[in-house]
Amino acid sequence: MWLERNRDWAGYVAILVLCGAAWGLGQPFAKIAVSEGYRHFGIIFWQFAIGAALLGAINLARGGRLPTASHHLAFYTIIALIGTLLPNSASYTAAIHLPSGILSIVLSLIPMLAFPIALAWGMDRFSAARLTGLVLGLCAILLIAAPQSSLPDRAMVWWLPLALIAPLFYAVEGNFVARYGTGGLDALQVLLGASLVGMVFAGPLALMTGQFISPLPPWGLPDLAIVASSITHALAYTAYVWLVTRAGSVFAAQVSYLVTGFGILWAKLILGETYSPWVWAAALLMMAGLVLVQPRKPTEAVAAQ
Template sequence: MALFLLIILGIDWASGYAIAGYCMTHGVNPYAYAFWQSFGPFVLLLIIQTLRRDLWLGKSGAVYAVLCGVFGIVIPNLLIYFAAKHIPSGLLTVLANIAPIFTYPLALMFRDERFSFLRMGLIALGIAGVAMIILPSQHDLTQELGNAWLYLALLIPLSYAFSAVYLSRFHPGQGSVLNYALWMLMVSTLCVSILAVINRGYYELAFGDTNSLLIILEILLSTIGYVLLFFILRMVGSVYYSLVNAVAVITGVVYGYFIFGQQFSWLTIIAVMVILFAILVLTYTQKNRAGYRHTSE
């Protein structure tokens, strides 16, 4: 059951990148899209948490939610929506889901992990895969932009990784995943609303409009994603969470090829396989380490 939910969540994530790619290339302002993708799930989670009577966070939890909201939602989401205009959705999904490659080095910096030659070797392998993707000769991007957006897109997984490490290292120890998601989305909605007003980023939802229908669909998918995350963490904990990234990478490439007709060179395909291998083995080593910690305690 847990594996099934992990696969569904990975497909959910990849679908979000595909929808964002379509909307960003069909006239939706990135700030407007970011607003709806914060405000919509916030309202739905508010209803869910009200029914569950689980709304309150303590002072430490509120500070935690603010920082995770900025680094886990606002920054990566805006980067995704702006980059979606310049990077094929399949490649963007791959780049956005390499957070496990950055998580371990950041965990070392925060002294939340011990040094391991094996894991550092896997990190180096994953970085090599990323380097193969962003080689200038691999993609037909505009001449004036070159590969600038590919490099900027690397800030997406870096932001996710920082949020994950902060979550692990400084978690207050109280509150459910859904409750933190609610507060994080509230912070995100406030931040993005200000940016949308300053930059005049508006998009009015209308019946019969394809973009509006996709925005509503993604609101539902995002909310479902938070609920799935809640159940997954309760069932198997965070050890296997990186598998979601692997599923999202595979699904994103499939979407890009079959739905959007995106072509990938053999070097890019090899790079994706290298990245997947690094993520999967990192997950395996993390599982063993978690098992060792559990038995030693």
């Protein structure tokens, strides 16, 4: 029994690491996707389309269905807007101007920003430790923005507020789902439905703004980056949700550290980015803030032991 339980937990840790590594690729892939002129609406449309195709195949294989009642469609629409279309529009635009590693550090603010939103909505109680974590996260942003030598180009600092839009929307999304639930939908159905509805919004916006990306060859690195990021996100999200059901949400929440760490590592290995001591100090402050804002509820019992 002891050996079986430890084997299970070794598998959970491996999946957690893989999720962190996959999600950490998101920012370097975003940087590559915008490197030759592709812009947010065109990229987001294909992100929705590729995700819908992959998740639809998984849903079909498991014999699942996709509810389409009016309240389900409304929920898909909200998630598509606040979970992808709006935050990713900001992220892809910021990726044009900011280093990938900086974007990974900024995204670590999600659980910190979620805390004051939860307080405002009456969903959480005040915690001095978690407030301290939020302050540390904000100090990390100041370490990136304030020193003259923190960024390769001082003009980049004006794009930091745009980069902050994405974690703010993700924090709102998390609290929205926590407060209102998913209407009986599982996570795969939510992501599939949001992807399908998101295509309806992103497609016309891409066409009207001249940002539509033709799927016809020739294909370059930006095209491959869009496909790879869409697939890795869909698979990592599915694996993460499975991990929550098996190992508990508190254990799975530790992926936040891995996403930041891998995001910086991939940016260094793939893009050759280098950072000033101020940025490394900001990353350490952000990690410390994450430690303080992580939930402290007891880990749920592991299913099927």
